Amino acid sequence: MTKEQERARARRRHEEQQKTAKPPVGDATRDKQVFGVILAVILVIAAVIAVPKIVGSSDTPSAASTAPATQPTDGATTSSGGLAAGQKLAAGCTAPPALQAKPKQQTTVPSKATAAGKTFVATVKTTCGDLVLELDGAKAPQTVASFLNLAKTGYWAPSPCHRLTTEGIYVLQCGDPTGTGQGDPGYGFGIENAPKDGRYPRGVLAMARTQDPNSNGGQFFITYKETQLPTDGGGYTIFGKVTKGLDIVDKIAAGGLVAAGEPTPVNPISILSVTVTEKKA
Known part of the structure; x- marks a missing residue:
């Protein structure tokens, strides 16, 4: 092969390489590409931040125990009286009155000597009829003395029976003028x-x-079926029994609850007044 032919072949190879080779990237072009990448990253981050959270709070209300010693639970009686959502009157009942604006408070525990060794009869007038209770001052003198005091001072006039339990434990709980389950006489x-x-x-x-x-104070409960309660912490003071009107409690219990797991009875009942007399032998 002559030198002229070798030069011609070398020239053709060079031309072919030039056709397939990628053009070099200039500084300006490179800067644009880097800027584009950075901008894209910024936009992605901004989009993530801007998306609202759709996962709710992990905090959930603690489940209420069914025992009468549970943490306080909200009642349903409205501050202006009448029925709360989901409630209806049972036969023979009237609408519950408004809650007390300022329940009476005391600071001194009544002397148990006022009830010791004695038996009393309490008539609890309610929006569904009268409950008659026999109070045992011999077995629970401090509790009965407190009950006498609260009845005399009108502490419960009026107050709703704010809590009903219908599974495992069968009680109607009353005695809190605030209707929240948190009230006490002081x-x-x-x-x-x-x-x-x-x-x-x-x-x-x-x-x-x-x-x-x-923490015994003004709230009490009535069992409408035999109930087994925990003894941890000392149990719950028995200070009397219902001698008349338990059918009223049965009627309220039969109405059930406004919502499962909630303490509010469908059929409301409120205490209007309490009078107490000593039972003579």
């Missing part, structure tokens, strides 16, 4: 006459309390 006292086996027969009148054994 004092507290300890447990008396609590059954060691935790058995509460139908028609028993007992004190409700928190986990504090000295």
Whole structure:
């Protein structure tokens, strides 16, 4: 091959390489590409930040226990009286009155000497009829003394029975003028006459309390079926029994609850007044 032919072949190879080779990237072009990448990243980050959270709070209300010693639960009676959502009147009942604007408060626990060794009869006038209770001052003198005091001062006039339990534990709880389950008369006292086996027969009148054994105050409950309650912490004071009107409690219980897991009875009942007399032998 002549030198002229070699030069011609070399020239053709060079031309072919030039056709397939990528053009070099200039500084300006490179800067544009880098800027484009950065801008894209910024836009993605901004979009993520701008998206609203759709996952709700992980905080959920603690489940309410069914025992009368549970943490307070909201009642349903409205501050202006009448029926709350989901409630209706049972036969023979009238609409609940408005809650007390300012429930009476005291600071001194009444002397148990006023009730010790005595038996009393309490008539509880309600929006669904009268409940008659027999109070045992011999077995629960402090509790009965407190009940006498609160009745005399009109502490419960009026107040709703804010809590009903219908599964496992069968009680109607009353005695809080605020209707929230958090009210107390301003004092507290300890447990008396609590059954060691935790058995509460139908028609028993007992004190409700928190986990504090000295938190007995103004709230009490009536068992409309035999109920087994925990004995941890000392149990619950039995201080009497229903002698008349338990059919009224049965009627309220039969109406059930406004919502599952909630304490509000479908059929409301409120205390209007309480009068107490000593039972003579």
